[in-house]
Amino acid sequence: MTIRAQVLGAAAGGGLPQWNCGCTNCNLARQGAIPAQTQSSLAISADGQSWTVLNASPDIRQQLAQTAPLHPTALRSLPLRSVVLTNGDIDHVAGLLTLREVQPFDLFATAGIHDVLAQNPIFDALRGEVVPRLTIALDTEFSPVPGLTATLFAVPGKVPLYMEGDTVQTELMGEQTVGVEMIAGSTRIYYIPGCARLTDSLRSRLNGADAVFFDGTLWQDDEMIVAGVGQKTGKRMGHMSISGPEGSLAAFEGLDVGRKVFVHMNNTNPVLRPGSVEKAKAEAAGWTIAQDGMELML
Numbered sequence: 689m690t691i692r693a694q695v696l697g698a699a700a701g702g703g704l705p706q707w708n709c710g711c712t713n714c715n716l717a718r719q720g721a722i723p724a725q726t727q728s729s730l731a732i733s734a735d736g737q738s739w740t741v742l743n744a745s746p747d748i749r750q751q752l753a754q755t756a757p758l759h760p761t762a763l764r765s766l767p768l769r770s771v772v773l774t775n776g777d778i779d780h781v782a783g784l785l786t787l788r789e790v791q792p793f794d795l796f797a798t799a800g801i802h803d804v805l806a807q808n809p810i811f812d813a814l815r816g817e818v819v820p821r822l823t824i825a826l827d828t829e830f831s832p833v834p835g836l837t838a839t840l841f842a843v844p845g846k847v848p849l850y851m852e853g854d855t856v857q858t859e860l861m862g863e864q865t866v867g868v869e870m871i872a873g874s875t876r877i878y879y880i881p882g883c884a885r886l887t888d889s890l891r892s893r894l895n896g897a898d899a900v901f902f903d904g905t906l907w908q909d910d911e912m913i914v915a916g917v918g919q920k921t922g923k924r925m926g927h928m929s930i931s932g933p934e935g936s937l938a939a940f941e942g943l944d945v946g947r948k949v950f951v952h953m954n955n956t957n958p959v960l961r962p963g964s965v966e967k968a969k970a971e972a973a974g975w976t977i978a979q980d981g982m983e984l985m986l
């Protein structure tokens with residue numbers, strides 16, 4: 689059995705270029721000197737016919753338009769069967785509003801994420817009788833498309849930015865930030881676009897995987913501060929960085945993973961520049977930097 693994985697959007701919230709950003713990468717992308725990237729989403733199929741979309745990005749309209757396997761096959765017949773959410777962040781849920789035209793699909797998420805949606809009545813535009821909201825308990829198998837078994841599992845993270853109170857726990861383990869394990873036959877892959885730390889139990893879970901699509905938000909923790917675009921570190925945003933002793937390159941060392949792919953890159957991340965030293969370093973460590981439209985057969 690093969691799993692087809694299609695990167696719909698490789699960038700983090702804001703995309704590349706981000707509407708209000710004049711950083712080096714955003715300017716290069718506007719000039720067409722480096723490829724622009726849409727916001728965080730991955731499409732998965734086990735049979736090539738029916739697809740699930742992991743996270744509904746604000747760019748989903750454009751993403752669906754440029755992804756032939758997801759085009760309508762008849763007047764109102766669509767290969768999209770379901771959407772799975774890994775958290776309630778705007779870059780992962782705002783696209784649900786685009787999918788509102790009385791088109792049936794299943795919406796899978798933890799109870800915690802469904803609660804966040806329920807607190808925002810704008811999502812009632814997706815009518816329950818057309819788009820059932822299916823609650824998936826952590827570490828419990830479900831099938832988002834025929835031929836594929838999936839499991840949601842807690843990874844260290846935080847509540848969505850717009851739900852933050854006065855104090856924020858950035859390595860919360862629970863229903864607010866999850867990874868997705870997907871199995872078809874003997875193929876096992878993971879999608880983890882947000883992760884504050886690679887814990888020992890997470891490391892052992894990922895070992896032996898055919899592919900891991902992993903949080904590549906920042907190259908270094910203080911990257912946004914150094915670039916002058918914000919005050920937040922990666923840690924404060926609930927994202928571990930790629931480089932450094934606590935980074936993902938180091939954390940994945942010694943793990944047996946077939947394909948290691950960074951997704952959800954922030955627009956400041958130097959790995960988004962073809963030819964950058966940082967991209968070369970990540971590739972030398974066995975990683976691929978995802979790009980919009982990239983497809984893997986696993």
Ligand code: MLT
Pocket residue numbers: 700701777778779849882925926927
């Ligand atoms: C994140 O990944 O940290 C969030 O998407 C940030 C945001 O909500 O803009």
Ligand code: MN
Pocket residue numbers: 700701728777779952
């Ligand atoms: Mn995000």
Ligand code: ZN
Pocket residue numbers: 706709710711712713714715955956
């Ligand atoms: Zn920028």
